Amino acid sequence: xxxxxxxxxxxxxxxxxxxxxxxxxxxxxxxxRRNKTFEDHALAGRTVGLALGSATAAATWITSNTTMLAPQxxxxxxxxxxxxxxxxxxxxxxxxxxxxxxxxxxxxxxxxGDFFRLRYGKGAWSIFLLFxxxxxxxxxxxxxxxxxxxxxxxxxxxxVWGMSVILAVCVIYTMRGGLAAVIGTDFIQTLIIIVGIxxxxxxxxxxxxxxxxxxxxxxxxxxxxxxxxxxxIMAIFNxxxxxxxxxxxxxxxxSRAFAYREGVGGKAFFIGGLIWFPIPVxxxxxxxVSGVLNVPVPAADMVGPxxxxxxxxxxxxxxxxxxxxxxxxxxxxxxxxxxxDLVTEDIYRRMIAPAATPTRLKKVxxxxxxxxxxxxxxxxIPRIGTLASVLFFAGPLVGAMIWPIITGLYWRxxxxxxxxxxxxxxxxxxxxxxxxxxxxxxxxIATAVSMVWVLACAWLSRSRFDWDELRESP
Amino acid sequence: xxxxxGFLTAIVYGSLAWCALxxxxxxxxxxxxxxxxxxx
Numbered sequence: 001x002x003x004x005x006x007x008x009x010x011x012x013x014x015x016x017x018x019x020x021x022x023x024x025x026x027x028x029x030x031x032x033r034r035n036k037t038f039e040d041h042a043l044a045g046r047t048v049g050l051a052l053g054s055a056t057a058a059a060t061w062i063t064s065n066t067t068m069l070a071p072q073x074x075x076x077x078x079x080x081x082x083x084x085x086x087x088x089x090x091x092x093x094x095x096x097x098x099x100x101x102x103x104x105x106x107x108x109x110x111x112x113g114d115f116f117r118l119r120y121g122k123g124a125w126s127i128f129l130l131f132x133x134x135x136x137x138x139x140x141x142x143x144x145x146x147x148x149x150x151x152x153x154x155x156x157x158x159x160v161w162g163m164s165v166i167l168a169v170c171v172i173y174t175m176r177g178g179l180a181a182v183i184g185t186d187f188i189q190t191l192i193i194i195v196g197i198x199x200x201x202x203x204x205x206x207x208x209x210x211x212x213x214x215x216x217x218x219x220x221x222x223x224x225x226x227x228x229x230x231x232x233i234m235a236i237f238n239x240x241x242x243x244x245x246x247x248x249x250x251x252x253x254x255s256r257a258f259a260y261r262e263g264v265g266g267k268a269f270f271i272g273g274l275i276w277f278p279i280p281v282x283x284x285x286x287x288x289v290s291g292v293l294n295v296p297v298p299a300a301d302m303v304g305p306x307x308x309x310x311x312x313x314x315x316x317x318x319x320x321x322x323x324x325x326x327x328x329x330x331x332x333x334x335x336x337x338x339x340x341d342l343v344t345e346d347i348y349r350r351m352i353a354p355a356a357t358p359t360r361l362k363k364v365x366x367x368x369x370x371x372x373x374x375x376x377x378x379x380x381i382p383r384i385g386t387l388a389s390v391l392f393f394a395g396p397l398v399g400a401m402i403w404p405i406i407t408g409l410y411w412r413x414x415x416x417x418x419x420x421x422x423x424x425x426x427x428x429x430x431x432x433x434x435x436x437x438x439x440x441x442x443x444x445i446a447t448a449v450s451m452v453w454v455l456a457c458a459w460l461s462r463s464r465f466d467w468d469e470l471r472e473s474p
Numbered sequence: 475x476x477x478x479x480g481f482l483t484a485i486v487y488g489s490l491a492w493c494a495l496x497x498x499x500x501x502x503x504x505x506x507x508x509x510x511x512x513x514x
Contacts, residue, residue, distance in 0.1 A: 049512040051503035058496075079477045079485070180514065187504070194497045201490045210486060214479035225476040261512060271503075275496040278489035285486045 006156035007309045008317040013155025016321055017162075021169040024329060027188075028173025028181035038361035039474070041178035042110060042341040043259040050268055052183050053260045057092055057272025059186035059330040060252055062193055062279060063143065067327045068150065070280040071287035071304030075297070078217075078224025078288075080232030085280035087240045091247030092273030098248070099257035099265035101409055105467055108474040112254035112405075113346035118470050119408045120419040127423050129346055131397040132249060133339070138391050140335045140372065145380045147328045153302060154321050163380050166325070170332040171373035174340075175366045179259055182333045189326040190275070196323040197282050200308055200316065207311050208292050216291045224288070241443045245398035248405045252338040340369040392439040396430025396446035403447070403454040412464040418457030426450025 006013075035041045048056075066085075073081035106115065112132070117125040148163025173181045217225050247253050257265050287303040289295075295310045297303045308316040344365040349356055356364070400423045407414035430446025507513045 044514055047512075048514045049507040051500060051507045052514060054503065055500055079482065082485075183514070187500070191497055191500060194493045194500075198490055198494045198497070201486075201493075205486070205490075210483040211479050214482055218476065222476065225482075227475040227477060261514075271499075275500070278492035278496070281485050281489035282493050285482075285489075 007305055008155040008321055010156040013157045017165055020325055024169055024173050024185050027185055028177035031180045031184045032177030035178050037358035041362045041365055044180040046259055047261050048259045049261055050264050052187050053264050053268030054271035055190040056183040056186040057269050058275035059190040060334040061276050062327050063331040066279055067283050067323055068301055070284035072300045074284035075287040075300055075303050077232035080229050082281045082284040084232055084236040084239050086277055087236055088243035089273045089277040090240055091243035092269050095247045096266045096269035098409060099269050102257040103265050105470045108472055109258050110345040111342050112251045113342055120416045124419040135394040135398055136339045138394055140376050141379050142391050143332050144376050150324050159383055166328055167373055167377055170329055170336055174333045174336045175369045179337050182337045186330050189330040192326045193323050196319050200319055201282050204286055204289055204311050208289050212292050213288050220291050241399055241447055242395055245402050249401040251342045252334050255338050255341055336369050336372055339372055340365050343368050395443035397427045399443040399447035400426030400450040403451045407454055407458055411458055413458040413461045415457055415461045415463055418454040422450040422454040425453050
């Protein structure tokens with residue numbers, strides 16, 4: 001999309017970009033002043049309260065996908081599409097009890113890698129690191145790329161400039177402020193996104209009634225209202241499993257479980273899920289208005305912004321720009337921080353420099369954040385159009401890790417053979433199905449195969465894990 | 475079998491009201507945490 005077809009003047013886009021960039025970087029530097037050690041930098045001192053904890057759980061899960069893809073889901077899969085998307089919140093709900101248990105079992109833990117190393121040994125740890133780094137880097141690159149593409153589509157800012165600015169801003173405030181900056185900005189970003197969605201939603205409804213939308217859909221696209229829409233019902237399972245796998249394994253979520261004040265983790269993730277749950281419907285229904293208003297939709301993923309602009313004009317375009325910018329920043333900063341902590345703790349500290357001081361580790365984490373930013377930037381420059389399929393490719397890897405994590409946290413009988421075999425077999429069979437059948441079954445089959453192997457190994461096992469082994473000294 | 479206009483009304487208005495309440499609840503939680511010194 002070029003300047004001519006953008007919904008906002010490039011100058012307005014640049015002004016908004018500059019204002020929010022200054023705000024996030026300023027706050028990052030301010031909140032980073034108290035960070036002295038790696039624990040301060042990576043886990044915000046392990047004292048995050050309920051308000052910030054709940055907001056960051058929701059904000060990190062609100063990616064640009066949530067605000068841009070939800071309308072696309074509604075446009076293509078109808079009412080079930082919006083409801084299917086909302087099931088991604090189940091990952092947060094189900095992680096809530098796990099977060100409390102993680103904090104209790106591993107009071108000195110730093111990363112999800114620590115759990116695999118202590119619970120299942122080096123073999124499982126290595127496989128986990130390989131899988132999770134592949135997934136996290138793919139997600140990070142896809143978010144940065146989405147940033148450039150969306151800012152270009154919304155305001156005509158050239159792709160490379162938009163991608164570079166949003167990435168640079170997130171790298172600078174994450175480097176300076178660590179998790180505290182990420183969590184603090186997440187709170188503000190959550191409020192901006194939710195309030196923005198509510199204002200835009202009611203503004204659209206002041207122009208069109210639900211009865212008009214329903215009548216138009218019944219006449220023009222009745223499948224979108226169908227209770228039995230097979231493709232949409234399949235999407236429920238896919239979203240649900242992908243969400244579970246992502247939240248259960250990724251250090252983005254584990255680092256928060258370690259960072260929350262004692263007793264806060266479970267409540268924060270549950271409230272985060274409650275905050276996130278209505279967003280796909282609140283943001284998605286706007287797409288259903290396109291038929292009533294005769295809004296031409298050249299690309300399905302732009303339906304939300306196009307409808308909002310047709311109803312609210314430039315104010316709507318500004319609102320969408322801010323919502324999308326906040327959605328992107330809240331995910332990119334979390335991925336940068338969590339991946340940098342994973343590399344610092346699991347690779348640098350555990351494999352290269354076990355005697356490194358807390359101050360040195362903090363420095364290394366900052367350098368790794370910068371390195372991740374530069375790597376992401378370099379990969380994003382060519383603007384590969386097929387990255388979404390790479391992210392789907394990671395689905396079986398993510399699905400194969402669900403059962404080793406759940407059983408490893410709750411069952412003493414869960415063991416190394418189960419975890420290693422579950423991850424390798426699940427991912428292997430899932431990837432074969434990815435190529436032989438399609439992406440939409442890959443995660444499901446990987447999860448099922450991994451589950452059977454992990455449960456069988458636990459059932460046949462005579463060993464019983466001692467939970468105290470997870471209580472590693474800091 | 476199709477979803478009715480009533481159902482669509484309920485989920486759309488319900489989700490918007492839910493979002494508004496969520497924003498309000500977050501603000502209240504923050505004030506509470508600030509008052510008790512447990513923000514972070």
